[in-house]
Amino acid sequence: MSKRNPEYDFVWCPGCGDFGVRRALEWALERHVAEHEIPQSNYVIVAGIGCSGNMVHLMEGDQPFGLHGIHGRTLPLSFGVKMGRPDIETVVVAGDGDFLAIGGEHIGPAAARNVDVTCVVMDNGVYGLTKGQSSPTTEMGAMTSSTPYGKVETQMMPLKYYLTIGVSYIASHYSSKPRDLANCIQDAMNHKGFSIVHVQSPCTTYNDTYDILKGNRRKGIPGIAWEVPEDHDPSSRQSAEDLLDRPGIPLGLIYQEDRPTLQDQVDKIAESNPNRQPEQILATYAI
Amino acid sequence: MLTGIITIEANYGFSVKRTQLAPNCRRTGGENSFSNMSENHSQDFVIRFAGEGGQGLVTSADAMARAAANAGYYVSTFSTFPSQIMGGPASSQVRISNTPVLCSGDNVDVLVSLDEYAYNNHQHDLSENGVAIYNSGEFQLPGGGQYFGIDADELAKSTGNTRAANMVTIGAVANLIGFSLEEIDAFITQRFTRGRPGDDEIIESNKQAIRLGADVAANSGFSVGTLAAPIPPDYDQIMITGNAALALGAVTAGVDFYAGYPISPATTILVWMEQNLVGPGRFAHQVSSEIEAISAIVGAGYAGKKSMTATAGPGLSLMSEGIGLAWMAEIPCVVVDVQRGGPSTGLPTKSEQSDLLLCLNPGHGDMSIPILAPGSVEECFDAGALAVNWAERYQGPVILMSEFGQAEKGENIRRPELADVKVERRSIYEGSNGYARYQSWNGEGLSPMPIPGGPGAYVANGSEHDERGDTTHLPRHHIRLTERRFKKLDLLGDAHYEIENDGAIAMIMSWGSSKGPAREAYERLQESGADVGWLYSMALNPLPDEMKSALERANLVIVPELNYTGQWSAVLRQHGYRAESVTQYTGLPFKPATLVDRIGARLAELRAEKGMVLA
Numbered sequence: 083m084s085k086r087n088p089e090y091d092f093v094w095c096p097g098c099g100d101f102g103v104r105r106a107l108e109w110a111l112e113r114h115v116a117e118h119e120i121p122q123s124n125y126v127i128v129a130g131i132g133c134s135g136n137m138v139h140l141m142e143g144d145q146p147f148g149l150h151g152i153h154g155r156t157l158p159l160s161f162g163v164k165m166g167r168p169d170i171e172t173v174v175v176a177g178d179g180d181f182l183a184i185g186g187e188h189i190g191p192a193a194a195r196n197v198d199v200t201c202v203v204m205d206n207g208v209y210g211l212t213k214g215q216s217s218p219t220t221e222m223g224a225m226t227s228s229t230p231y232g233k234v235e236t237q238m239m240p241l242k243y244y245l246t247i248g249v250s251y252i253a254s255h256y257s258s259k260p261r262d263l264a265n266c267i268q269d270a271m272n273h274k275g276f277s278i279v280h281v282q283s284p285c286t287t288y289n290d291t292y293d294i295l296k297g298n299r300r301k302g303i304p305g306i307a308w309e310v311p312e313d314h315d316p317s318s319r320q321s322a323e324d325l326l327d328r329p330g331i332p333l334g335l336i337y338q339e340d341r342p343t344l345q346d347q348v349d350k351i352a353e354s355n356p357n358r359q360p361e362q363i364l365a366t367y368a369i
Numbered sequence: 370m371l372t373g374i375i376t377i378e379a380n381y382g383f384s385v386k387r388t389q390l391a392p393n394c395r396r397t398g399g400e401n402s403f404s405n406m407s408e409n410h411s412q413d414f415v416i417r418f419a420g421e422g423g424q425g426l427v428t429s430a431d432a433m434a435r436a437a438a439n440a441g442y443y444v445s446t447f448s449t450f451p452s453q454i455m456g457g458p459a460s461s462q463v464r465i466s467n468t469p470v471l472c473s474g475d476n477v478d479v480l481v482s483l484d485e486y487a488y489n490n491h492q493h494d495l496s497e498n499g500v501a502i503y504n505s506g507e508f509q510l511p512g513g514g515q516y517f518g519i520d521a522d523e524l525a526k527s528t529g530n531t532r533a534a535n536m537v538t539i540g541a542v543a544n545l546i547g548f549s550l551e552e553i554d555a556f557i558t559q560r561f562t563r564g565r566p567g568d569d570e571i572i573e574s575n576k577q578a579i580r581l582g583a584d585v586a587a588n589s590g591f592s593v594g595t596l597a598a599p600i601p602p603d604y605d606q607i608m609i610t611g612n613a614a615l616a617l618g619a620v621t622a623g624v625d626f627y628a629g630y631p632i633s634p635a636t637t638i639l640v641w642m643e644q645n646l647v648g649p650g651r652f653a654h655q656v657s658s659e660i661e662a663i664s665a666i667v668g669a670g671y672a673g674k675k676s677m678t679a680t681a682g683p684g685l686s687l688m689s690e691g692i693g694l695a696w697m698a699e700i701p702c703v704v705v706d707v708q709r710g711g712p713s714t715g716l717p718t719k720s721e722q723s724d725l726l727l728c729l730n731p732g733h734g735d736m737s738i739p740i741l742a743p744g745s746v747e748e749c750f751d752a753g754a755l756a757v758n759w760a761e762r763y764q765g766p767v768i769l770m771s772e773f774g775q776a777e778k779g780e781n782i783r784r785p786e787l788a789d790v791k792v793e794r795r796s797i798y799e800g801s802n803g804y805a806r807y808q809s810w811n812g813e814g815l816s817p818m819p820i821p822g823g824p825g826a827y828v829a830n831g832s833e834h835d836e837r838g839d840t841t842h843l844p845r846h847h848i849r850l851t852e853r854r855f856k857k858l859d860l861l862g863d864a865h866y867e868i869e870n871d872g873a874i875a876m877i878m879s880w881g882s883s884k885g886p887a888r889e890a891y892e893r894l895q896e897s898g899a900d901v902g903w904l905y906s907m908a909l910n911p912l913p914d915e916m917k918s919a920l921e922r923a924n925l926v927i928v929p930e931l932n933y934t935g936q937w938s939a940v941l942r943q944h945g946y947r948a949e950s951v952t953q954y955t956g957l958p959f960k961p962a963t964l965v966d967r968i969g970a971r972l973a974e975l976r977a978e979k980g981m982v983l984a
Contacts, residue, residue: 090839126672126821138828139839147821148828148838149671151664152694158661162668162676163821165652166626170672170821191657348652357648360621360787367607367617369438369781 085142092136095210097292099257099283100134103204106257107175108141109264114171114271115144122146125171128160130180132211134204134283137175146173154184157192160199168345171271174201179209182218182240193248195344196275202267203278204257205240206285214288226288242326244278245319245337251277252322252337256295256307257284259333269335275343282307282331295331310334412597414546415474417462418538419491420483420504423455429481429535430461431779433542436556437465438608438781440549441601445746446779447473449957452633452717458490465548467600470780471745472885475962478593479542484508500591502541517589524581530574540582547595553579605784611749611775611882612679612707614782616641618753619677619703621790626674627653628665630684633717634776635707638679659684663691663704670695670702671829673797673820675757679705682724683714685731693732695766696854698829698838699807699818701795703756708772708881710956719956720774722881723932728768729910729940735851739763739861740909742770744884746780748865748907755864755907758793763857764818770909772931774958775882798825805836810853815860864908868919870895873902874975875925877968878948880909880937883959887929890964899972909937920946927951927971929964 094100115122125146129138131153138148151159156174164172176185181203192199208226209215215228218238225232244252251273255263263281270277284291297305310332315321322337342350356362416433418426427448434444443466450459464474476496482488485508492501495515503510505518521537536557543550557575561568609617616638627646629639639655646653652669656662659680666676680688685706695702708724710716728740739759743752749771756769798804798817804825808816819825828838833850835841870876879887884905894901904926906916920926920941926948928938935950942948951967953959 087835087837087839089835089841089843091842092840121822123824123826124822128668136840145826147819147826148830149668149698150828150830150832150838150840151667151698152690152831155660155664155691158656158664159668159671161656161661162626162628162665162670162674163672164668165654165665166669166674166676167672167821187658188661191661352648355647357651358645360617363617363620363645364607364785364787367609367613368784369435369606369608 086145087139090139092139094133094136094140095285095287097286098133099206099281099285100137100204102257102260103134103202103263103281103283104137104140106260106263106267107137107173107202108143109260110267110271111146111173112143113264113268117268120171124169125173126160126163128156128163128172128174130154130156130174130176130185132177132180132209133285134175134177135180154180155188156180156201157185157188157199161192161195161197164197164199165344165348168198172199173271174199176201176203178203178205178207178219178240179217182238186218189244189249190247192276193244193250196250196341198275198343198345199277200267200270200273201278203240203280204283205280206283206289207291208285208289210285210288220289239326240280241332241336244280245322245326249278249337250275250339250341253277253279253335254332255279256282256331256333258292258296262333266335273338275339275341306330307333310336412468413464413466413474414478414593414596415462415464415476416479416481416542416546417460417477417491417494418481418483419458419460419487421456421487422450422453422459424459424483425535426459426461426483429539430463432535432556432560433465433539434463434779435560435608436553437463437548438606439556439559440552441599442467442596443470444779444781445470445473447774447958448777450718458486460487460491465546465596467597471889472961473774473778473958475960479545481538481542498593500545500593502538502545502586515591517585517591519582519585521582524585525578528574528577528581530571530578533575533578536575536578537582540579541586542582543579544583544586545591545593547592550579550583602783606781607784608779608781609746610637610777610779611743611746611771612637612777613641614746614749615705615743615753615769615771616645618750618785618790619757620645621785621787622754622757622792623675623794624677624703624757625651626666626669626676627678628656628662628669628676629653629678630656630659630662630680632659632681632684634709634773635679635681635684635705637776638705638707659687660691663688666702666704667691667695667698667700670700670760671698671821673822675701675761677703677705677757679707681707681709681717682711682727685724685727689732692738692766692768693734693736694831696732696736696738697831697833699764699854700766700829701760701764702766703760703769704766705756705769705771707776708770716956718773720772720882720958721931721954721956722772722883723934723936723954724770725880725909725932725936725940728770731768735855737855737858737910739765739767739858739911740770741767741864741907742881742909743775743907744879744881744905746775746778747782749775750782750785751865752907754790754792758791759861761793761795762815763860764795764815765854765857770881772882798823800824806838807834807836807850807853809836809849810856812856812859815857858911861908861911862913864906864913866907866913866916867903867905868915870902871919871922873924874900874979875927875968875972876902876904876919876923877929878904878920878926878937878941879929880906883929883931886959886961886964889961890929890968893961893965894969894972899969900976901968901972909940920944923947925949925975927968929953929959929968931959
């Protein structure tokens with residue numbers, strides 16, 4: 083149930099990481115609105131399918147526009163929004179299954195275009211809404227409902243994949259640190275180009291990784307998440323690669339590259355090529 | 370296979386008996402009485418250039434077409450080629466007439482064969498009086514046939530311009546059909562006056578080539594007749610292909626966002642858009658798949674753009690889910706399906722009308738997508754504009770169906786008056802925030818659509834939703850919104866339609882590009898006194914009310930269509946109309962003569978049945 087729409091009956095499970103991501107996203111939007119003095123109505127949230135996709139119905143406060151599309155197609159949908167309306171701030175919210183499995187084919191093209199869209203990927207390493215099947219980021223060997231004898235595919239390393247495929251802004255974060263995450267999302271939105279904030283957002287029902295990420299001294303579990311060191315140079319691809327070779331989950335900005343966006347390229351073409359109106363086009367067919 | 374189709378005929382194509390007549394001949398006898406042919410044969414010639422892809426076949430047909438169009442004739446070109454970059458058997462033809470051309474015609478009056486394979490492959494298409502010109506530099510034919518050889522390359526060389534071989538053949542063709550060489554001269558001068566040094570020499574050598582070819586033809590002793598003087602139209606014309614006309618119509622109606630993926634025979638629309646949709650507020654882009662294309666145009670349509678994509682069968686299959694999203698979330702966009710042979714990769718460079726059932730129901734769940742299927746190059750322009758207007762008006766996806774046979778068909782058509790084109794814009798929400806986007810609707814003035822950047826922020830949702838766009842599972846919302854989505858189709862009833870001779874024993878109702886040959890067949894049947902009527906609707910879904918009434922009244926609707934299953938007649942029967950198909954699935958368009966025979970035979974049966982009932 084959302085405050086805005088009491089009849090809306092979708093709920094996240096208690097403790098779901100997506101609550102923290104929602105809080106961070108709300109803050110990031112609020113601050114971005116204030117920073118750039120853009121009305122909230124100039125923002126579009128494009129949502130995928132799955133638990134994370136419901137984000138767009140659960141946001142509180144001033145409402146941005148929402149597009150709750152079909153499974154896996156957040157990137158081409160947001161491409162249409164952004165290239166159709168360059169004045170609109172476009173943010174994608176998607177889960178690991180939506181973004182990396184069914185939607186994986188769109189990451190490369192979006193990166194090559196450097197389309198100015200920010201993606202917040204909520205990675206819980208499982209298909210939650212369909213009740214616990216393995217996802218690309220599920221560990222190899224893991225028992226899930228669709229891998230009853232253990233997952234036989236290797237675990238995908240999304241951050242390395244983003245870096246390899248040419249994403250121009252890559253950050254990694256964690257849902258339990260909403261304030262830091264909000265800063266990170268806001269920073270990604272300010273990046274000119276295609277940005278991904280990959281967030282560890284645990285599923286308390288099917289893949290509860292809180293202890294693994296944070297560590298639990300009482301249970302004797304060391305946390306695997308670590309802050310990106312302050313001396314890391316995100317403009318260096320080599321530094322980013324080295325960083326990602328370290329075990330565990332980094333928290334912070336991994337890589338950032340300034341290069342022309344697709345809109346920059348399109349504007350450049352428009353400068354030197356005719357903007358032909360239908361009458362002028364028609365004239366070329368005259369006999 | 371669907372039942373109820375009684376006219377399916379396998380392997381109908383080149384091997385059937387030819388019944389079309391040669392110029393200046395009248396058919397006598399035949400199996401039925403509908404055999405009196407038009408006497409205007411010298412007003413109409415079909416010339417085919419056959420050889421391998423990359424030999425300039427299309428260039429030759431195009432040159433012939435443009436020269437004739439400039440002279441005031443009506444022309445229509447048609448090409449067929451294999452799906453490969455160079456080589457492979459290909460042909461390109463032009464029909465030249467002094468009355469408007471409805472289709473690519475029946476048999477060939479002059480066949481130009483650049484190689485032996487082409488000759489063997491096409492010679493049976495020659496009309497009785499038809500003459501073949503063969504490339505004697507390449508192969509020889511034994512004496513005594515209705516053909517003569519010409520070594521175009523050698524003759525071109527003698528003009529000093531080795532690239533003028535096409536003109537040598539065109540000169541020979543012109544002589545055979547009595548087409549004025551001066552008209553071709555005029556075309557040559559126009560084509561090669563490019564402000565470059567050497568233009569004059571090129572023009573001169575080409576004119577010389579024309580005459581060398583004409584001399585060979587004159588000495589051959591053959592002639593297929595004399596083309597009657599043109600009756601130039603009293604209106605301005607343009608020379609354009611179906612795909613270009615369709616794109617121009619859409620852009621005239623305001624399309625300003627295009628995403629597409631290369632696929633025959635829709636690629637030329639992508640190329641056209643990339644060339645022309647440049648500048649502020651306009652965008653065209655080649656994306657990575659048809660899934661990206663449909664998603665992109667849905668995103669752009671949602672954001673307030675008039676968006677469009679074009680594809681063919683395989684791409685349309687991939688777009689299924691995205692079209693469903695546009696239907697569900699009520700987002701305007703236009704999807705063009707330039708059909709080819711299917712299923713799967715099928716016949717990428719052949720013509721078929723076999724995507725109709727897919728277009729009507731392109732995805733899972735309850736939906737009914739509006740469909741426009743233009744029946745001529747001229748109608749492609751109108752349909753391009755109307756599809757955009759429909760999408761805007763009913764706030765949803767519209768499918769525009771064309772075909773290979775129409776896509777690259779070049780015709781001189783009436784120059785459209787762009788200022789007269791109606792340009793519709795969706796109703797846009799301008800109130801204060803807190804708007805219920807998907808509210809109940811009484812059928813008048815569809816609830817306005819909020820656009821990002823403006824008031825009324827909502828969630829456009831592919832899941833079933835309440836009036837704000839939030840996901841819901843409650844039956845009352847699903848009932849109300851399902852009905853809302855279908856009710857919106859009532860807004861679309863204004864497409865072009867034709868009803869003639871209502872009350873005849875049978876009505877011919879073709880669709881898409883089969884309209885041309887069907888219309889020609891209808892006119893020939895009419896001339897021969899057959900009791901037959903004519904129905905045509907550019908909109909296949911929803912049908913105009915007047916068309917529904919006419920279908921209701923019809924004793925029998927005969928549907929010529931290029932598919933195996935008889936898709937349109939199946940749809941008509943589903944609606945409760947009496948309909949059957951005349952099918953062809955050769956990958957080629959209908960010939961009017963084929964339809965005269967097949968429909969004529971069916972009419973004879975119907976008449977006999979009626980006679981028996983009366984007796």
